[in-house]
Amino acid sequence: MSSVYDLLPANGIPPAHIHRDVPMSTCTTFRIGGPADCLVDISSVNELQTVLAFIRTHGLPFIVIGNGSNLLVRDGGIRGVVIRLSSLFSSISEAAQFTPSRSSGSFIRADAGVSLSALAQFAATHGLDGLAPLSGIPGTLGGAVLMNAGAYGGEIGELISEVSAVSTETGELVTFPGHQLTFSYRNSSFMSMPHIITSATLFLSPGDPDRIRARMQELSVQRREKQPLSLPSAGSTFKRPQGAFAAKLIDDCGLRGFRIGQAQISEKHCGFIVNLGNATAAEILTLIDYVRDVVFKQTGFTLEPEIRIVGENTTRPGGNAL
Numbered sequence: 295m296s297s298v299y300d301l302l303p304a305n306g307i308p309p310a311h312i313h314r315d316v317p318m319s320t321c322t323t324f325r326i327g328g329p330a331d332c333l334v335d336i337s338s339v340n341e342l343q344t345v346l347a348f349i350r351t352h353g354l355p356f357i358v359i360g361n362g363s364n365l366l367v368r369d370g371g372i373r374g375v376v377i378r379l380s381s382l383f384s385s386i387s388e389a390a391q392f393t394p395s396r397s398s399g400s401f402i403r404a405d406a407g408v409s410l411s412a413l414a415q416f417a418a419t420h421g422l423d424g425l426a427p428l429s430g431i432p433g434t435l436g437g438a439v440l441m442n443a444g445a446y447g448g449e450i451g452e453l454i455s456e457v458s459a460v461s462t463e464t465g466e467l468v469t470f471p472g473h474q475l476t477f478s479y480r481n482s483s484f485m486s487m488p489h490i491i492t493s494a495t496l497f498l499s500p501g502d503p504d505r506i507r508a509r510m511q512e513l514s515v516q517r518r519e520k521q522p523l524s525l526p527s528a529g530s531t532f533k534r535p536q537g538a539f540a541a542k543l544i545d546d547c548g549l550r551g552f553r554i555g556q557a558q559i560s561e562k563h564c565g566f567i568v569n570l571g572n573a574t575a576a577e578i579l580t581l582i583d584y585v586r587d588v589v590f591k592q593t594g595f596t597l598e599p600e601i602r603i604v605g606e607n608t609t610r611p612g613g614n615a616l
Protein backbone atom coordinates (compact mmCIF):
# COMPACT_ATOMS: atom_id res chain seq x y z
CA MET A 295 0.00 0.00 0.00
CA SER A 296 1.50 3.37 -0.96
CA SER A 297 1.74 6.10 1.63
CA VAL A 298 2.69 9.74 1.94
CA TYR A 299 6.10 8.66 3.29
CA ASP A 300 6.98 7.12 -0.09
CA LEU A 301 7.36 10.74 -1.27
CA LEU A 302 10.13 11.57 1.23
CA PRO A 303 13.07 10.34 -0.93
CA ALA A 304 11.79 12.41 -3.85
CA ASN A 305 12.04 15.40 -1.51
CA GLY A 306 15.76 14.80 -1.04
CA ILE A 307 15.90 12.63 2.06
CA PRO A 308 18.26 9.63 1.57
CA PRO A 309 16.20 6.41 1.62
CA ALA A 310 18.63 4.91 4.15
CA HIS A 311 17.57 7.59 6.64
CA ILE A 312 13.85 6.75 6.37
CA HIS A 313 12.45 3.91 8.46
CA ARG A 314 8.84 2.74 8.44
CA ASP A 315 6.82 1.09 11.24
CA VAL A 316 9.67 1.35 13.70
CA PRO A 317 9.06 -0.19 17.16
CA MET A 318 9.85 2.69 19.50
CA SER A 319 11.02 0.09 22.01
CA THR A 320 14.18 -0.03 19.84
CA CYS A 321 14.66 3.75 20.11
CA THR A 322 14.26 4.29 23.87
CA THR A 323 16.35 3.26 26.86
CA PHE A 324 13.12 2.05 28.56
CA ARG A 325 12.85 -0.50 25.70
CA ILE A 326 9.13 0.28 25.59
CA GLY A 327 6.86 1.80 22.98
CA GLY A 328 4.63 0.86 20.05
CA PRO A 329 5.45 1.52 16.40
CA ALA A 330 6.15 4.89 14.85
CA ASP A 331 4.64 5.34 11.38
CA CYS A 332 7.89 6.81 10.08
CA LEU A 333 11.25 7.66 11.65
CA VAL A 334 13.76 9.89 9.87
CA ASP A 335 17.39 10.03 10.94
CA ILE A 336 18.67 13.54 10.36
CA SER A 337 22.23 14.13 9.20
CA SER A 338 22.26 17.89 8.51
CA VAL A 339 20.36 21.11 9.15
CA ASN A 340 19.34 21.09 5.50
CA GLU A 341 17.82 17.62 5.84
CA LEU A 342 15.93 18.70 8.95
CA GLN A 343 14.53 21.74 7.11
CA THR A 344 13.50 19.48 4.21
CA VAL A 345 11.66 17.05 6.52
CA LEU A 346 9.92 19.91 8.33
CA ALA A 347 8.79 21.41 5.01
CA PHE A 348 7.42 17.98 4.00
CA ILE A 349 5.62 17.66 7.35
CA ARG A 350 4.07 21.12 6.97
CA THR A 351 2.99 20.46 3.38
CA HIS A 352 1.22 17.23 4.32
CA GLY A 353 -0.06 18.39 7.72
CA LEU A 354 1.59 15.48 9.52
CA PRO A 355 2.07 15.19 13.28
CA PHE A 356 5.68 14.77 14.45
CA ILE A 357 7.92 14.53 17.46
CA VAL A 358 11.69 14.94 17.85
CA ILE A 359 13.93 12.58 19.77
CA GLY A 360 17.59 12.16 20.57
CA ASN A 361 18.67 8.99 22.33
CA GLY A 362 15.21 8.36 23.81
CA SER A 363 16.67 8.22 27.33
CA ASN A 364 14.02 10.38 28.93
CA LEU A 365 11.03 9.07 27.01
CA LEU A 366 8.11 6.78 27.68
CA VAL A 367 6.33 6.01 24.41
CA ARG A 368 2.81 4.65 24.84
CA ASP A 369 1.93 1.18 23.53
CA GLY A 370 0.01 2.46 20.50
CA GLY A 371 3.17 4.09 19.15
CA ILE A 372 3.50 7.37 17.31
CA ARG A 373 1.38 8.60 14.42
CA GLY A 374 3.27 10.72 11.95
CA VAL A 375 7.00 11.33 11.87
CA VAL A 376 9.66 10.79 14.51
CA ILE A 377 12.57 13.10 13.73
CA ARG A 378 15.72 11.66 15.30
CA LEU A 379 18.88 13.70 15.83
CA SER A 380 21.55 11.34 17.04
CA SER A 381 24.76 9.74 15.76
CA LEU A 382 24.35 10.84 12.10
CA PHE A 383 24.34 14.45 13.28
CA SER A 384 27.11 14.61 15.83
CA SER A 385 30.17 16.61 14.84
CA ILE A 386 32.11 18.51 17.51
CA SER A 387 34.70 21.24 17.11
CA GLU A 388 36.68 23.59 19.26
CA ALA A 389 35.33 27.02 18.33
CA ALA A 390 38.81 28.59 18.38
CA GLN A 391 37.73 31.79 16.64
CA PHE A 392 35.75 32.77 19.72
CA THR A 393 38.42 31.86 22.26
CA PRO A 394 38.96 34.84 24.53
CA SER A 395 42.05 33.36 26.19
CA ARG A 396 43.40 29.93 27.01
CA SER A 397 43.66 30.89 30.66
CA SER A 398 39.99 31.86 31.09
CA GLY A 399 38.45 29.11 28.99
CA SER A 400 37.36 28.09 25.54
CA PHE A 401 34.29 27.29 23.46
CA ILE A 402 33.24 24.06 21.87
CA ARG A 403 30.45 23.74 19.35
CA ALA A 404 28.60 20.50 18.79
CA ASP A 405 25.67 19.20 16.78
CA ALA A 406 22.54 18.29 18.72
CA GLY A 407 22.93 14.56 18.08
CA VAL A 408 26.27 14.16 19.82
CA SER A 409 26.15 12.03 22.96
CA LEU A 410 27.05 13.76 26.22
CA SER A 411 29.69 11.10 26.86
CA ALA A 412 31.42 11.80 23.50
CA LEU A 413 31.18 15.53 24.15
CA ALA A 414 32.73 15.13 27.61
CA GLN A 415 35.54 12.97 26.19
CA PHE A 416 36.25 15.56 23.50
CA ALA A 417 36.36 18.34 26.10
CA ALA A 418 38.68 16.33 28.36
CA THR A 419 41.05 15.61 25.45
CA HIS A 420 41.20 19.35 24.73
CA GLY A 421 41.83 20.21 28.39
CA LEU A 422 38.39 21.72 28.91
CA ASP A 423 36.53 21.22 32.16
CA GLY A 424 32.84 21.47 33.11
CA LEU A 425 31.25 18.46 31.42
CA ALA A 426 32.52 15.72 33.75
CA PRO A 427 29.36 15.78 35.97
CA LEU A 428 27.19 15.28 32.87
CA SER A 429 29.36 12.65 31.18
CA GLY A 430 27.33 9.67 32.43
CA ILE A 431 23.95 10.98 31.29
CA PRO A 432 22.95 8.72 28.38
CA GLY A 433 21.41 11.45 26.21
CA THR A 434 22.26 13.67 23.27
CA LEU A 435 23.20 17.34 23.51
CA GLY A 436 19.82 18.37 22.03
CA GLY A 437 17.85 16.35 24.57
CA ALA A 438 20.09 17.62 27.36
CA VAL A 439 19.60 21.28 26.40
CA LEU A 440 15.82 20.85 26.19
CA MET A 441 15.72 19.08 29.58
CA ASN A 442 18.49 21.19 31.14
CA ALA A 443 19.99 17.86 32.13
CA GLY A 444 22.11 17.89 35.23
CA ALA A 445 23.95 15.72 37.71
CA TYR A 446 26.44 15.97 40.56
CA GLY A 447 25.94 19.71 40.96
CA GLY A 448 26.25 20.64 37.28
CA GLU A 449 23.63 21.50 34.66
CA ILE A 450 24.09 21.91 30.91
CA GLY A 451 22.34 25.31 31.00
CA GLU A 452 25.23 26.79 33.03
CA LEU A 453 27.63 26.07 30.16
CA ILE A 454 25.56 27.37 27.26
CA SER A 455 26.98 30.23 25.23
CA GLU A 456 24.54 29.97 22.33
CA VAL A 457 22.09 27.50 20.81
CA SER A 458 21.03 27.15 17.18
CA ALA A 459 17.61 25.75 16.39
CA VAL A 460 15.26 25.38 13.44
CA SER A 461 11.77 26.80 13.75
CA THR A 462 9.21 24.05 13.15
CA GLU A 463 6.78 26.73 11.91
CA THR A 464 8.96 28.51 9.34
CA GLY A 465 11.98 26.23 8.87
CA GLU A 466 14.30 29.15 9.65
CA LEU A 467 17.60 28.44 11.42
CA VAL A 468 17.94 30.82 14.36
CA THR A 469 20.86 31.30 16.76
CA PHE A 470 19.92 32.28 20.31
CA PRO A 471 22.60 33.84 22.52
CA GLY A 472 22.71 32.26 25.97
CA HIS A 473 21.45 35.43 27.69
CA GLN A 474 18.16 35.16 25.76
CA LEU A 475 17.54 31.65 27.11
CA THR A 476 16.42 30.56 30.55
CA PHE A 477 17.34 27.33 32.27
CA SER A 478 16.05 26.05 35.59
CA TYR A 479 15.71 22.64 37.22
CA ARG A 480 14.86 20.23 34.35
CA ASN A 481 13.42 23.11 32.40
CA SER A 482 14.53 25.33 29.52
CA SER A 483 13.09 28.00 27.25
CA PHE A 484 12.95 25.37 24.49
CA MET A 485 10.13 23.51 26.26
CA SER A 486 7.75 26.26 25.16
CA MET A 487 9.38 27.12 21.83
CA PRO A 488 8.42 25.60 18.45
CA HIS A 489 12.08 24.86 17.65
CA ILE A 490 14.31 21.85 17.14
CA ILE A 491 17.76 22.33 18.61
CA THR A 492 20.47 21.71 16.01
CA SER A 493 23.66 22.71 17.81
CA ALA A 494 25.02 24.39 20.90
CA THR A 495 28.18 26.24 21.79
CA LEU A 496 29.43 25.68 25.32
CA PHE A 497 31.93 27.72 27.30
CA LEU A 498 34.29 25.54 29.31
CA SER A 499 37.11 26.36 31.68
CA PRO A 500 40.67 25.07 31.29
CA GLY A 501 41.58 21.88 33.11
CA ASP A 502 44.07 19.06 33.21
CA PRO A 503 42.93 16.21 30.90
CA ASP A 504 44.04 13.47 33.29
CA ARG A 505 42.25 15.02 36.26
CA ILE A 506 39.07 15.57 34.22
CA ARG A 507 39.11 11.92 33.05
CA ALA A 508 39.74 10.72 36.61
CA ARG A 509 36.68 12.70 37.79
CA MET A 510 34.57 11.21 34.98
CA GLN A 511 35.69 7.73 35.98
CA GLU A 512 34.92 8.38 39.66
CA LEU A 513 31.39 9.61 38.83
CA SER A 514 30.80 6.69 36.52
CA VAL A 515 31.65 4.29 39.37
CA GLN A 516 29.22 6.18 41.64
CA ARG A 517 26.47 5.84 39.03
CA ARG A 518 27.05 2.12 38.63
CA GLU A 519 26.97 1.66 42.41
CA LYS A 520 23.78 3.64 42.99
CA GLN A 521 21.69 3.30 39.84
CA PRO A 522 20.02 0.22 38.32
CA LEU A 523 22.01 0.46 35.09
CA SER A 524 21.58 -3.23 34.23
CA LEU A 525 17.84 -2.79 33.68
CA PRO A 526 16.09 -0.59 31.08
CA SER A 527 14.78 2.70 32.47
CA ALA A 528 14.47 6.37 31.58
CA GLY A 529 16.49 7.58 34.55
CA SER A 530 14.73 9.37 37.41
CA THR A 531 11.02 8.94 36.85
CA PHE A 532 10.00 11.94 38.93
CA LYS A 533 11.35 15.44 39.42
CA ARG A 534 12.71 16.40 42.80
CA PRO A 535 9.85 18.11 44.66
CA GLN A 536 10.63 21.32 46.54
CA GLY A 537 12.06 20.39 49.94
CA ALA A 538 12.30 16.62 49.45
CA PHE A 539 13.78 13.82 47.35
CA ALA A 540 11.44 11.72 45.25
CA ALA A 541 13.42 8.50 45.85
CA LYS A 542 13.32 8.93 49.64
CA LEU A 543 9.60 9.73 49.67
CA ILE A 544 8.91 6.59 47.60
CA ASP A 545 11.13 4.47 49.84
CA ASP A 546 9.54 5.88 53.01
CA CYS A 547 6.13 4.90 51.65
CA GLY A 548 7.31 1.27 51.49
CA LEU A 549 7.30 1.09 47.70
CA ARG A 550 10.86 -0.18 47.11
CA GLY A 551 10.56 -3.13 44.72
CA PHE A 552 6.80 -2.63 44.28
CA ARG A 553 5.72 -3.85 40.87
CA ILE A 554 2.82 -3.85 38.48
CA GLY A 555 3.36 -6.52 35.83
CA GLN A 556 6.89 -6.04 34.53
CA ALA A 557 7.17 -2.43 35.74
CA GLN A 558 8.97 -2.09 39.05
CA ILE A 559 10.17 0.55 41.49
CA SER A 560 13.86 -0.29 41.39
CA GLU A 561 15.13 -2.29 44.36
CA LYS A 562 18.43 -0.44 43.99
CA HIS A 563 17.19 3.17 43.62
CA CYS A 564 13.57 4.09 44.34
CA GLY A 565 13.76 7.11 42.04
CA PHE A 566 13.91 4.80 39.02
CA ILE A 567 11.11 2.74 37.52
CA VAL A 568 12.67 -0.19 35.67
CA ASN A 569 11.43 -2.48 32.94
CA LEU A 570 11.94 -6.05 34.19
CA GLY A 571 11.78 -7.48 30.68
CA ASN A 572 8.66 -6.84 28.66
CA ALA A 573 6.85 -4.12 30.58
CA THR A 574 4.20 -2.21 28.66
CA ALA A 575 3.83 1.55 28.76
CA ALA A 576 0.40 0.96 30.32
CA GLU A 577 2.06 -0.87 33.23
CA ILE A 578 4.59 1.93 33.72
CA LEU A 579 1.83 4.56 33.63
CA THR A 580 -0.31 2.62 36.12
CA LEU A 581 2.70 2.33 38.43
CA ILE A 582 3.42 6.07 38.08
CA ASP A 583 -0.19 6.90 39.01
CA TYR A 584 -0.12 4.47 41.93
CA VAL A 585 3.15 5.89 43.32
CA ARG A 586 1.93 9.48 43.00
CA ASP A 587 -1.28 8.56 44.79
CA VAL A 588 0.42 6.73 47.67
CA VAL A 589 3.11 9.39 48.12
CA PHE A 590 0.55 12.20 48.12
CA LYS A 591 -1.72 10.44 50.63
CA GLN A 592 1.13 9.51 52.97
CA THR A 593 3.35 12.60 52.73
CA GLY A 594 1.39 15.44 51.10
CA PHE A 595 4.06 15.79 48.36
CA THR A 596 2.96 15.80 44.73
CA LEU A 597 5.40 14.01 42.44
CA GLU A 598 5.63 15.29 38.87
CA PRO A 599 7.08 13.02 36.17
CA GLU A 600 10.49 14.03 34.86
CA ILE A 601 10.19 11.58 31.98
CA ARG A 602 8.37 12.80 28.87
CA ILE A 603 5.35 10.73 27.92
CA VAL A 604 4.41 10.63 24.24
CA GLY A 605 2.42 8.60 21.73
CA GLU A 606 -0.95 6.90 21.48
CA ASN A 607 -2.68 4.43 23.77
CA THR A 608 -3.92 2.26 20.93
CA THR A 609 -2.50 1.32 17.55
CA ARG A 610 -4.09 2.52 14.33
CA PRO A 611 -7.02 0.22 13.41
CA GLY A 612 -5.93 -2.12 10.62
CA GLY A 613 -2.22 -1.48 11.17
CA ASN A 614 -0.04 1.58 11.19
CA ALA A 615 0.59 2.29 7.52
CA LEU A 616 -0.98 5.55 6.43
Ligand SMILES: Cc1cc2nc3c(=O)[nH]c(=O)nc-3n(C[C@H](O)[C@H](O)[C@H](O)COP(=O)(O)OP(=O)(O)OC[C@H]3O[C@@H](n4cnc5c(N)ncnc54)[C@H](O)[C@@H]3O)c2cc1C
Pocket residue numbers: 323357358359360361362363364365379406430431432433434435436437438439440441442443444445484489490491492521523527528529530602
Ligand atom coordinates in the same frame (compact mmCIF):
# COMPACT_ATOMS: atom_id res chain seq x y z
C1 LIG B 1 20.23 5.41 33.31
C2 LIG B 1 19.83 6.86 33.10
C3 LIG B 1 20.42 7.85 33.88
C4 LIG B 1 20.05 9.18 33.70
N1 LIG B 1 20.65 10.14 34.48
C5 LIG B 1 20.30 11.43 34.31
C6 LIG B 1 20.93 12.45 35.11
O1 LIG B 1 21.80 12.20 35.93
N2 LIG B 1 20.52 13.73 34.92
C7 LIG B 1 19.57 14.08 33.99
O2 LIG B 1 19.25 15.27 33.86
N3 LIG B 1 18.96 13.12 33.22
C8 LIG B 1 19.31 11.84 33.36
N4 LIG B 1 18.71 10.87 32.59
C9 LIG B 1 17.63 11.26 31.64
C10 LIG B 1 18.10 11.58 30.20
O3 LIG B 1 19.29 10.89 29.89
C11 LIG B 1 18.31 13.07 30.00
O4 LIG B 1 17.11 13.79 30.19
C12 LIG B 1 18.84 13.39 28.58
O5 LIG B 1 19.24 14.73 28.52
C13 LIG B 1 17.80 13.12 27.48
O6 LIG B 1 18.48 13.20 26.22
P1 LIG B 1 17.95 12.34 24.98
O7 LIG B 1 18.79 12.68 23.80
O8 LIG B 1 17.90 10.90 25.33
O9 LIG B 1 16.50 12.94 24.81
P2 LIG B 1 15.15 12.16 24.47
O10 LIG B 1 14.82 11.26 25.60
O11 LIG B 1 15.23 11.57 23.12
O12 LIG B 1 14.14 13.38 24.48
C14 LIG B 1 13.87 14.08 25.68
C15 LIG B 1 13.08 15.33 25.34
O13 LIG B 1 13.91 16.20 24.59
C16 LIG B 1 13.30 16.50 23.33
N5 LIG B 1 14.40 16.61 22.38
C17 LIG B 1 15.35 15.67 22.10
N6 LIG B 1 16.21 16.15 21.20
C18 LIG B 1 15.79 17.42 20.89
C19 LIG B 1 16.26 18.43 20.01
N7 LIG B 1 17.35 18.25 19.24
N8 LIG B 1 15.58 19.60 19.94
C20 LIG B 1 14.48 19.80 20.70
N9 LIG B 1 13.98 18.88 21.56
C21 LIG B 1 14.64 17.70 21.65
C22 LIG B 1 12.33 15.36 23.07
O14 LIG B 1 11.27 15.76 22.23
C23 LIG B 1 11.86 15.04 24.48
O15 LIG B 1 10.82 15.91 24.87
C24 LIG B 1 19.07 9.54 32.74
C25 LIG B 1 18.48 8.52 31.95
C26 LIG B 1 18.87 7.20 32.12
C27 LIG B 1 18.25 6.13 31.26
